[in-house]
Amino acid sequence: MLEKLREEVCAGNRELPANGLVVGTGGNVSGRDPDSGIVVIKPSGVSFDQLEPSSMVAVDSEGRVLEGDLKPSVDLGIHLYIYRHRPDVFGVVHTHSPYATSFAVRGEDLPAALTPLTHLIGSGVPCTRWATPAADDTGAAIIEAVGDSGLAAVVARHGVFTMGRSASEALKVALHVEEAALTIRMAQLSGPVTALPDEEIKRCFAWYRESYGQ
Numbered sequence: 615m616l617e618k619l620r621e622e623v624c625a626g627n628r629e630l631p632a633n634g635l636v637v638g639t640g641g642n643v644s645g646r647d648p649d650s651g652i653v654v655i656k657p658s659g660v661s662f663d664q665l666e667p668s669s670m671v672a673v674d675s676e677g678r679v680l681e682g683d684l685k686p687s688v689d690l691g692i693h694l695y696i697y698r699h700r701p702d703v704f705g706v707v708h709t710h711s712p713y714a715t716s717f718a719v720r721g722e723d724l725p726a727a728l729t730p731l732t733h734l735i736g737s738g739v740p741c742t743r744w745a746t747p748a749a750d751d752t753g754a755a756i757i758e759a760v761g762d763s764g765l766a767a768v769v770a771r772h773g774v775f776t777m778g779r780s781a782s783e784a785l786k787v788a789l790h791v792e793e794a795a796l797t798i799r800m801a802q803l804s805g806p807v808t809a810l811p812d813e814e815i816k817r818c819f820a821w822y823r824e825s826y827g828q
């Protein structure tokens with residue numbers, strides 16, 4: 615069942631430690647099948663290097679396990695909350711990547727200061743209110759922060775959630791959020807960092823969506 619989605623979600627999860635976005639078994643990637651609405655997610659507490667497409671857990675929109683012997687990630691409820699409230703989202707990534715989380719720990723938004731990230735998501739990255747970890751409350755805080763079109767948020771004192779039209783796109787956003795956070799933190803050593811003008815962000819975001827890639 616959903617072989618392609620299992621492969622994409624497994625590969626996405628393996629990219630998290632490979633890119634320094636997580637340590638241990640923290641962090642998770644999921645994807646939603648557009649036809650059936652079935653969500654495929656990393657199993658709970660399994661090392662990234664032991665993950666196989668067959669060990670991904672398939673659940674329905676209520677979180678009932680449809681296939682697989684393993685328990686789903688403890689963050690499944692947050693992923694499902696996001697999918698329920700964002701019909702345009704088909705992939706979700708969660709990490710505690712340290713530079714982006716340094717904004718979360720201070721309750722700061724990442725300013726929309728750099729073209730690579732603003733081209734990709736069309737905004738800065740808001741920081742949510744404090745929310746109870748691994749509960750619907752975190753999902754609600756993320757949706758409050760991103761609204762009906764935002765693709766990334768840092769969750770206060772916790773970490774990063776990104777979204778995309780696929781698991782692969784959500785992963786790409788997570789990588790760019792961490793790169794932007796690192797660059798902004800380095801730039802802030804020499805003084806304040808300002809956001810690009812809104813109209814430029816909107817123009818470049820539209821251009822990128824229409825023009826980038828094959």
Ligand SMILES: [Zn+2]
Nearest residue numbers: 641710772773
């Ligand atoms: Zn977490």
